[in-house]
Amino acid sequence: MNRRKFIQQSIATSTLISLGGLGFQSFNSKPNTTHITILHTNDVHSHIDPFGPEDSRNANKGGIARRASLIEFIRQENPNTILLDAGDIFQGTPYFNYYGGELEFKLMSKLKYDLATIGNHDFDNGIDGLYAQLPNADFEFVSANYDFRNTLLDSHVKPYKILNKSGIKIGIFGLGIKLKGLVDPVNFKETQYLDPVEIAQDITRILKQEHKCNIVICLSHLGYAYNNEPNKISDTKLATQTKDIDLIIGGHTHTFLPKPTIHKNIENRDVIINQVGCYGLYLGRIDFYFDTNKTKSTEGISITV
Amino acid sequence: MTFKYYFLIIAAVFSISSCKDSQPHLTQIKGYRIAITDSLKTDFEIDDFITPFREHINDDLNEVLAYAPETYSKDDGQLNSSLGNFMADAVYNRANPIFKSRTGNNIDMVILNHGSIRGVISKGDITKRTAYNVMPFENSLVVVALKKQQLDKLVTYLAKLKKAHPISKLKILIDDNYEVVKVTINNNKILADKIYYVCTNDFLYNGGDDMTFFQPNNGLYVLNYKVRNALIDTFTDQDTINSMVDDRFIQIK
Numbered sequence: 001m002n003r004r005k006f007i008q009q010s011i012a013t014s015t016l017i018s019l020g021g022l023g024f025q026s027f028n029s030k031p032n033t034t035h036i037t038i039l040h041t042n043d044v045h046s047h048i049d050p051f052g053p054e055d056s057r058n059a060n061k062g063g064i065a066r067r068a069s070l071i072e073f074i075r076q077e078n079p080n081t082i083l084l085d086a087g088d089i090f091q092g093t094p095y096f097n098y099y100g101g102e103l104e105f106k107l108m109s110k111l112k113y114d115l116a117t118i119g120n121h122d123f124d125n126g127i128d129g130l131y132a133q134l135p136n137a138d139f140e141f142v143s144a145n146y147d148f149r150n151t152l153l154d155s156h157v158k159p160y161k162i163l164n165k166s167g168i169k170i171g172i173f174g175l176g177i178k179l180k181g182l183v184d185p186v187n188f189k190e191t192q193y194l195d196p197v198e199i200a201q202d203i204t205r206i207l208k209q210e211h212k213c214n215i216v217i218c219l220s221h222l223g224y225a226y227n228n229e230p231n232k233i234s235d236t237k238l239a240t241q242t243k244d245i246d247l248i249i250g251g252h253t254h255t256f257l258p259k260p261t262i263h264k265n266i267e268n269r270d271v272i273i274n275q276v277g278c279y280g281l282y283l284g285r286i287d288f289y290f291d292t293n294k295t296k297s298t299e300g301i302s303i304t305v
Numbered sequence: 306m307t308f309k310y311y312f313l314i315i316a317a318v319f320s321i322s323s324c325k326d327s328q329p330h331l332t333q334i335k336g337y338r339i340a341i342t343d344s345l346k347t348d349f350e351i352d353d354f355i356t357p358f359r360e361h362i363n364d365d366l367n368e369v370l371a372y373a374p375e376t377y378s379k380d381d382g383q384l385n386s387s388l389g390n391f392m393a394d395a396v397y398n399r400a401n402p403i404f405k406s407r408t409g410n411n412i413d414m415v416i417l418n419h420g421s422i423r424g425v426i427s428k429g430d431i432t433k434r435t436a437y438n439v440m441p442f443e444n445s446l447v448v449v450a451l452k453k454q455q456l457d458k459l460v461t462y463l464a465k466l467k468k469a470h471p472i473s474k475l476k477i478l479i480d481d482n483y484e485v486v487k488v489t490i491n492n493n494k495i496l497a498d499k500i501y502y503v504c505t506n507d508f509l510y511n512g513g514d515d516m517t518f519f520q521p522n523n524g525l526y527v528l529n530y531k532v533r534n535a536l537i538d539t540f541t542d543q544d545t546i547n548s549m550v551d552d553r554f555i556q557i558k
Binding site for chain 1: 328329330331332333334335336337338339340341342343345346347348349350351352354355358359361362365366434437441442443507508511512513515
């Protein structure tokens with residue numbers, strides 16, 4: 001059993017980056033340290049081109065060709081990098097209207113996305129429309145609380161995947177938002193929505209106990225928080241009502257978190273939530289450092305956001 | 306400073322405790338976001354891949370169809386807006402001839418939703434891109450046959466929501482308690498036994514935005530005509546468009 005003592009720190013991100021280069025260098029260069037980098041996007045909504053200089057809100061921001069060079073730079077720095085998307089890949093620019101998601105999936109494949117989950121707008125051309133584009137995706141989809149058994153997507157979407165990077169097992173499962181009232185039933189057809197908390201409890205047990213994953217990540221399209229709808233499930237509620245999730249990567253609410261937030265789970269352990277707004281304006285980055293020294297163990301985890 | 310302090314504690318724990326467990330131990334997590342700006346390099350292999358798609362779309366979208374003498378938005382009025390009125394009226398004008406030719410009946414009113422208007426019509430040239438910005442969704446028009454009982458629910462929904470959902474041919478007057486004072490369709494009172502043909506989109510017909518009043522109904526007619534195409538066809542037919550906030554849905558103060 002590994003008893004953990006969590007130590008939290010709050011250093012401004014800018015300080016962190018400059019400090020990170022120096023301060024963590026010593027950590028990095030230790031032969032027994034394994035460094036895993038998780039990169040993520042959400043709600044890109046077909047925003048392939050950058051916003052133009054005349055845009056009133058996001059002038060000269062975003063653009064997948066810039067995101068590509070940034071991701072490549074990070075991969076050079078750390079080959080143990082995983083790239084994830086939390087859904088709503090589709091809908092928002094004419095690229096989707098004209099090509100039905102073909103270009104989005106082809107480009108995400110070129111950027112070497114590992115996994116994505118399914119957002120409500122990914123149903124906008126129906127289950128058939130999503131299914132038709134799957135051959136263009138070299139990455140896979142995870143969703144644990146959509147039961148696709150009576151649909152075309154049956155067996156094409158897994159509840160979770162386990163990725164292995166330099167001996168570190170990373171279990172990633174997907175959660176989607178309730179579709180009724182949000183998506184036309186004609187589009188989601190026989191898809192059954194299952195309770196995200198119950199499903200998360202089952203899946204985390206499988207990932208942590210059975211598969212002994214070192215990191216458990218929930219790729220969620222539930223939304224960050226609903227202050228006016230206290231009974232609605234959200235990432236912040238999911239974090240407090242479950243255990244064994246290390247990181248929730250969120251979407252749906254287009255929440256621009258200036259930095260990841262830290263919450264206490266049902267066992268009073270820390271869960272990190274991050275969401276990077278929408279339209280590919282930001283790339284989220286979470287770094288996990290493991291000590292693989294066989295004779296020593298650590299008692300503390302330092303979380304810096 | 307604090308970091309170094311904690312680091313020392315961790316280091317101390319390292320040296321004191323020893324463990325037979327050979328599992329890797331999580332020691333550090335750090336997280337932040339990186340802005341995607343023009344200071345980042347463009348990956349030209351990716352950009353070259355996009356180019357043919359971009360050029361095809363731009364050629365199609367940049368063709369000028371009409372002219373807007375002013376900017377029209379969905380938020381320039383309290384209970385009705387210039388853009389919402391334009392859209393609902395355009396839908397009526399384009400869909401009614403289709404419906405009439407197929408059924409012999411006229412559309413009595415139109416209702417769309419405020420949330421699916423995603424942009425503005427800016428002053429100046431109107432292109433096909435304008436229609437995509439205003440209406441990016443693929444929703445199609447349907448006509449639903451409804452009786453007074455369901456229409457009353459529709460009117461109550463609008464009054465309670467106090468939102469400028471686009472409507473055409475329907476007129477609602479509410480008081481300062483948001484109670485309905487007067488309702489007309491085509492300037493006539495709603496009759497108890499008459500069937501009314503309500504034009505909306507498939508998303509709302511299926512209960513989107515909590516519009517539950519379309520079920521049950523007295524018949525459904527699928528027009529296979531996208532809302533956006535109704536806008537594009539309107540722009541194509543008119544040199545200059547005009548719209549304003551009016552008295553179709555107002556509150557007496």
